[in-house]
Amino acid sequence: MDEIFQIDKNATVSISKKYREISGNLLGYSSAAVLAALDKHIEKMNLTENDQVVLFFPDHGDRYIHKLYKDLVSIEEISEDYNASI
Secondary structure, rough: OOOOOOOOOHHHHHHHHHHHHHHHOOEEEHHHHHHHHHHHHHHHHHHOOOOOOOOOOEEEHHHHHHHHOOOOOOOOHHHHHHHHHH
């Protein structure tokens, strides 16, 4: 491990909603934090065009429908789209 990046809750929530809008997939808090860290700290990483970045998403957003995604669409619609139990 080269570095640990701290990400606040607002950045995590914001990127989870952007990711859903773009990809149609739900991220959990931990996965969204991984993506938010890349977004916030990419300049510090000094990546070149030959570098490859691998992100591990340790959780899925279906467990966080009531917390992360309640204001985007109806809970029932999300539940149907992602076969999630509510």
